[in-house]
Amino acid sequence: MLRILNIPQLFWVLLAIPAAAMITGFVGDPVTAFDLVHSSGEFSIRLMIIAMMISPLRAIFGRRLWLDWLLARRRAIGVAAFGYGLLHLLFYLYDMGEWGQIWEEVAIFSIWTGYLALLILAAMASTSNNRAQRALKRNWKRLQQLVYPAALLVALHWLYVDGELQAMAVHFVPLLILETARIVLMFKRRSARNAKQALTG
Amino acid sequence: MKFSQAMMALAAATAMQFAASPAAFATGKMKCDAGPQSGWKSRSVLEAQLKKDGWKVKKSMVDGGCYEVYGVTPEGQNVEAYFHPVTMEKLLVSQRGKVIFKK
Numbered sequence: 001m002l003r004i005l006n007i008p009q010l011f012w013v014l015l016a017i018p019a020a021a022m023i024t025g026f027v028g029d030p031v032t033a034f035d036l037v038h039s040s041g042e043f044s045i046r047l048m049i050i051a052m053m054i055s056p057l058r059a060i061f062g063r064r065l066w067l068d069w070l071l072a073r074r075r076a077i078g079v080a081a082f083g084y085g086l087l088h089l090l091f092y093l094y095d096m097g098e099w100g101q102i103w104e105e106v107a108i109f110s111i112w113t114g115y116l117a118l119l120i121l122a123a124m125a126s127t128s129n130n131r132a133q134r135a136l137k138r139n140w141k142r143l144q145q146l147v148y149p150a151a152l153l154v155a156l157h158w159l160y161v162d163g164e165l166q167a168m169a170v171h172f173v174p175l176l177i178l179e180t181a182r183i184v185l186m187f188k189r190r191s192a193r194n195a196k197q198a199l200t201g
Numbered sequence: 202m203k204f205s206q207a208m209m210a211l212a213a214a215t216a217m218q219f220a221a222s223p224a225a226f227a228t229g230k231m232k233c234d235a236g237p238q239s240g241w242k243s244r245s246v247l248e249a250q251l252k253k254d255g256w257k258v259k260k261s262m263v264d265g266g267c268y269e270v271y272g273v274t275p276e277g278q279n280v281e282a283y284f285h286p287v288t289m290e291k292l293l294v295s296q297r298g299k300v301i302f303k304k
Contacts, residue, residue, distance in 0.1 A: 034259050034260065034271070035260075095279075096279060098277065100277070101277055101278065101279065104278075105279070105296070105297055108296065108297045108298070108299045109298070109299070110297045110298040110299070111297050160297075160298040161297055161298050162298070163230045163281075163295065163298050164230075
């Protein structure tokens, strides 16, 4: 059973199932675009957060089998996060239905933060292949680290569109705690290392 | 400090800033103290009135004791609007979180 789960293509199919359901619903009844804006955005953010949690979890717990399993699939999870973000944009554009109004909303803080975050995810997703990774060398990692400002933009986008803290916080606080723990651990390990060097050196 | 560390610190600092000051976002956008629901006008009356005024109503619900309507104003703006369920008075209109009308 677990073997089947490990087929890479199957993991992509799993990631695509909610999208297929959303698109089917939309084709059946285009009015649902209004509701799908929210659910597609939420899926995008959840996948982004899951992809982002892998590094701090590894920093905290070290190498674990389940973390290696996730790490091997991080690229797929990240690309899917962009896919749902794109779907989110398409449902939004359809629901708006008028270019003049779409353009007017770009000037609103809650909206341009979303566009900017999606642009960053687009740059990351389009370089999420081995060839781009080789070609960009050290800059590839730099580019992928743009996920941190993207996460910040997404959090602001959600907070300001929604006008309520709770739903956004439920998603981002766990990530924030992990990143804080990672930073604390990093400084602790560094000072321990320095102390050891001072003793032996 | 490396780029990644700077970015993480920035993300953490901003997020903590928001976690520490939830006042502006904690309680929803509008509260109505309109008594028991039996005394309220029905939501369909509100929707009919809005449509007559040139609005397009996408969705309506009860939020914070008010009627909350997602729709398009006669000017074409996509908004979230709050109305008093007894007086039907317009209380707040927000365009993607930007307040464009407040009583």
